Amino acid sequence: MALVISHIGEDAFGSSVMNCFRQLVKADMCSAFLLDEGEVSVLLAESADKKGSAFARIASLRYAQHYWSRDTAMLSNLGRAHSHILTARRADISIRDIDYRLECYGEGEVSERISICKSGSPGFVINAYRLKVNGPFPPDDFDIVSQISPALLAAVEKHQMIIRDHRSSFPSPTQLAIALRKLGTKKLSFREAQILALLATGYSEPKAAEQLSLGLTSITTYRKRAYAKLGLHNQQELRAAAYEALNSSL
Structure with a gap:
């Protein structure tokens, strides 16, 4: 977490979050979204493997633009989160929306995500993903993400406050x-x-x-x-x- 905190407000923040997830739970991709006044925007989307970077970023943009409102599990998580932090996991096989599953999971060979959710104004969602080739997250990994969620969420919130008036490095x-x-x-x-x-x-x-x-x-x-x-x-x-x-x- 020290590296994540040191890069708050910088272009390297996203890669630092990815490295943190990679070291702690061997995640293959990560993303973060801002929820503000009914709008959803991408704060970061990264891949541990450069070949997956384009998928992570385009899939995150598509999710924010088109599939957010169709992600019933995430909407339920945020409804239950209220003012506290909730950590949840979702496997690709549990997604019934065929187009969403294909475009945001299947084309990148993603098997599962663990999400850190906080509702409010603004709200935030931070996701860690595992690829099918590496299998799902073990139970201990879910506990680790839950333990770091307050510190990681605080870092993402602070990062968003710093960059909100400046052009983001995220591909438009x-x-x-x-x-x-x-x-x-x-x-x-x-x-x-x-x-x-x-x-x-x-x-x-x-x-x-x-x-x-x-x-x-x-x-x-x-x-x-x-x-x-x-x-x-x-x-x-x-x-x-x-x-x-x-x-x-x-």
Whole structure:
């Protein structure tokens, strides 16, 4: 925890949280989310293996944008947390929402998460994940996460207070768009890449149209043109392209 505390407010904070989880419970990925006035935003998303970094970040953005409200287990945890800290675990096989399980667990080969939850205004969620290749968290690991949860949560809260008025180092859809433009032999226009980045991080076409102040027909036209340039056919292939683009830029 000493390294985590020393990096509060710095770009290295996320990797320090990852290293802490890795050393204590051999976690493979981690994430943290801020809950404020009905909005959910990503504070950090990291992987112990660089190859998993893009998945961790894009899956976290998609979760905040699209799947948060469908995560009934997390909503229940926060409802039970009230003003205190609650630690809970969830295996991938317990998720009935097929799309959520595929995009936030399956594509990254994630088997389980342990979550530290605190409701309130603002609220926070911190997650540690294990990959299927390494098996689920042993019971003792759950106890360890529970023991460090007050100190880790306090560090995340302080970090968020420091960075809230500054640009975050967390990849934004704009940064992903820049990375996507480097893919393929037929270069995407910035608008095409911008739209693919929004769709890859959980925006629907209507929400992307609203975000960019464009008509829905224009969004569809740009998306089809970009798909053709990159040889994409569906959302799953788009996410794979986004993982490749972001991994290349990290």
